Amino acid sequence: TDEPCIRVLPEVGLTTVLGSDYTGEAKKSFLRLFMHRAKQAGGLGLHAGSKRVCLGDGDDQREVGQLYLGLSGTGKSTLTSHGLWLDEPEGAEMLQDDVCALLPSGTVAGSEGGGLYIKTLGLDEAEQPELYGAATDASAVLENVAVDDDGSVEFDEPRYGRNARAVIQRDCLQSSATDIDLDSVDQVFFITRNPLMPPVAKLDETQAAVAFMLGESVETSAGDPSRIGEPIRVVGTNPFIIGSEGQEGNRFRDLIDDLDVDCFVINTGAVGTDDPVDVGVEETVAILEGVARESIEWAYDEMLGLTVPTDVPGIDIAQYVVADHVEDFAGAHRKLRDERRSYLAQFDELDDDIVDAAY
Incomplete structure (x- = not known):
């Protein structure tokens, strides 16, 4: 056929593919239906990597379950597979890199x-x-x-x-890891490369639903190479959703609220548009370790409308104040917040409190 033709029949669990040169369809055709089945079971399929972090030793050892959501090119694979430079008996294991399912029990089912x-x-x-x-x-x-x-x-x-x-x-x-299922999830990270975002911010459950619905970053070569640098938003960072996208946001908020999961947004690009400061892998890993150990000090930032760190062990967090690197921060942030609210308002079935929580 001259034109690709893909038909998804979720009611019978079947996908037909004609004329596609997209290698990933061999994988995504199955994973799309896997995520749909998870939603039917009261959970949610996620375009996310999963990870188990082990901290302490002996009787004091504890495990932290983490999920990473991000569009292509934001560093999801890098951060999910990163060992955080921890020394034994501590360590970090990747369970999944791409698609998993958050279930009402708190279990995160793997797929690869x-x-x-x-x-x-x-x-x-x-x-x-x-x-x-x-x-x-x-x-x-x-x-x-x-x-x-x-x-x-x-x-x-x-x-x-x-x-x-x-x-x-x-x-x-x-x-x-040798296994692919995470017993429980404690922390969820949304990865972006938006220069108006800090290296990390802590979100409440409604703000986390906003982050989920925005699925926000900038276009990279891994997405559409012709649009590199342009803003991009994809609900759940997941272009393979079947059914109502608004309902996905509501379901995500309810699940993390019921399961008492902590959520964060992290910027793996640069902070600021004027004299920007890069956020490298070393800085991001220090943040992730600090979040896992609960060693970061936080405070509410009135200008951003977010809870941000005032101290992160291992890095000088003061150099990453967004307002210090944007000439007209108030105007730029106001414009961004208005754009986000307009974007969220288009989803008819998304609850109003999530739209109103746009940061």
């Missing part, structure tokens, strides 16, 4: 037991050694990646376009 599909453009061995090692292993399958005649892999070179990918094996990652 073998390979992961990761973005590779700019993959750096020093900052992301595990992913780099897995992507250069003989078991990896590369797509749109520059490989020299001698077998050298050039992740920094967009020779075949900027949407470069690799299928890597879970067992090539030391931080990968």
Whole structure:
């Protein structure tokens, strides 16, 4: 056929695909229905990575279950698979990289037991050694990646376009767990690259539903390379939702409220539009470790309308005050908040308190 034709029949659990050159459809056709089944069971399918962090030792050891939601190119795979540089007996294990299901019991069901599909453009061995090692292993399958005649892999070179990918094996990652289901979730992170957001903010359950509905970042080469840098919003960071998107936001709020889950939004890009300050992997990992250990000090920021950190062990958080790096912060933030409210208002079945909570 000249035009791709994909038909999804959720009532019978069937997807038909004709003429598609989208490799991911081989995976997403199943995962789309997996997420739909989770919603039918009172839970919610999520485009998210899941992770287990183990802290302390002996009788004081505890586990922290985490979920990471983010659009392509925001660092979801990097952060989900990152070991947080913890020393034994502490550690962090990735359970899922892409799609899982949050159930009413608090269990997070996994969907992938073998390979992961990761973005590779700019993959750096020093900052992301595990992913780099897995992507250069003989078991990896590369797509749109520059490989020299001698077998050298050039992740920094967009020779075949900027949407470069690799299928890597879970067992090539030391931080990968042997199981794929998370017994319970304690923390959820929404990943963005919006320059008007701080490196991290703590959200209440209604603000978390706002973050879920916004699914906000900027376009990257992993999404639409022709629109790099443009604002983008995708409900739940999940373009594979079946049914009402507004109901998804309501369900998410209710689930995290019932399960008493802490939610955060983290910025993995740069803070500010005038003299911006980059948020690197080291800074983000320090934040994630601080959140897991509950060692961050927080305060409410009236200008942002969010709870932000005043002290994070290991980094100088004072350099990341958003208003210090935006010439007309009040005007820029007002415009952004109005845009967010207008966007949320289009979802007829989304509860009004979520629309009103736009930050």
